[in-house]
Amino acid sequence: MRTDAVVLEAFGASLHFAGVKALDFVTFSLHAGEVHALVGENGAGKSTLIKVLTGVYQPDEGALTHRGKPVVFHRPVQAQQAGISTIYQEVNLVPLMSVAANVFLGRQPRNRLGLVDTNRMNAMAAEVLAEYGIEEDVRRPLGELAVGAQQMVALARAVSADADVVIMDEPTSSLEPREVETLFGVIETLHRKGIAIVYVSHRMDELYRICDRVTVLRDGRLVHTGPLADLPRIELVSMMLGREVGDIRAHGATGFGAEHHASKEPLLRAENLVSGRRLAGVSLDVRPGEVVGLAGLLGSGRTETVRAILGDLPLDGGTITVAGTVVPSGSVPAAMRAGISMLAEDRKSDGIIPNLSVRENIVLAALPRLSRFGLVSRAKQDRIVRTFMERLRIKASSPDQKVAELSGGNQQKVLLARWLCTQPKLLLLDEPTRGIDVGAKAEVQALIDELAAEGLAVLLVSSDMEELIDGADRLVVLRDGVAIGELAGDQVTEDNVLAAIAAEGSR
16 A cells, blocks of 8 residues: 655765766656556666665665655665565576575575574575465576466565565566466555555556556666556657657557558568567568568567577567478577578667677678588688678778778678678667767668669668658567557657557557
């Protein structure tokens, strides 16, 4: 039950990293017994604010109060001892220790000799877990449990530590539907007990089902705080993306599916792709010479869709065909043999090899095709590298320059060259212009248009609405791992995309 008592508050919190403001004078208040949604897209500042509230970071400016008293948390353990518990998306417990030991980690009951009272701890842990619908042998190592069960153990640990604030970061991402219902039951119990909950999620249905108030962050700034029930979904989406709502309701989002390139058969057909709770029924097709964009909020399943098509995300159901041939799911080599290549979102961790040269980075994916009896022709390498450096206008002192020394835009072009070397039929692009300057961004976008004009099929993921609308022939709109609509031709507008994302009952 919510009261007017403010249990945790941040006043004018600001935080800089390398001269960039990650938080810019953010004020956030949490009332006892409320479920408070914290939302925003990538880079909005949600994680940074949570880390300020829990002692991972100390703000450069501003102050915190807990139960009405000023506090400074220098370490997360101080926030935990004060009654602020956090459940992260990735379970941060000890997999080799027992379930019971994890529930009482750092506060194990002890006997008169000061030793851990294992029997008592096991009995207490079983009682705590039973309250939250978890029926597991508490003596088992935590790592033997399914991920969803581990998440529930983390929740049980958090709320059994006499917490008055529980922060949940994407808590349903690893849970099955039955476990989600159990979680919501737990949240209702905490609500009645007066425990305050910060709930971070991109699942719109969840937010409107369980949350009382919402705080929206964008680019490190506070955009809105207020009762969630008073905020139409379309306005919430608009605030998160920083777009004007316009007369969206008049436009509506119906009549999706106008045909483009009707004279050509689809090169790619993805039908009813299902993978856990990440993908729950995605179908789309891409024709030669066509750029199809995937639109949706962060967490809608955009990256998961392209990873599934590449074979990097195992499927529980659905089929992928390229040029009429079924591609085995869960196999990147099979997808590449079928003519699929992908430019990943994070070029530093999934892309460039910084200590190798431009030449070596470009030819890496093409080496099997260039080799003969295990030997790679340097002349063939030089010819390919020269061709793509000229074609993509890669600025480097020479092909032997280390790729780490190039600008972000030129690094992105090197990666693009690498995958074009494989002569793909379908190119998957996940945030191809993220983190590069305006000039390089325009060049990459022009290259995508040129490749499509030459007959390459392109599936584009971007958080940049303008990039999607200007660069795609069609848009497939995703929400919560489901393809909920398609826009083509004159229907490809900001208003229609926002309306589709925010529409209720579209699944």
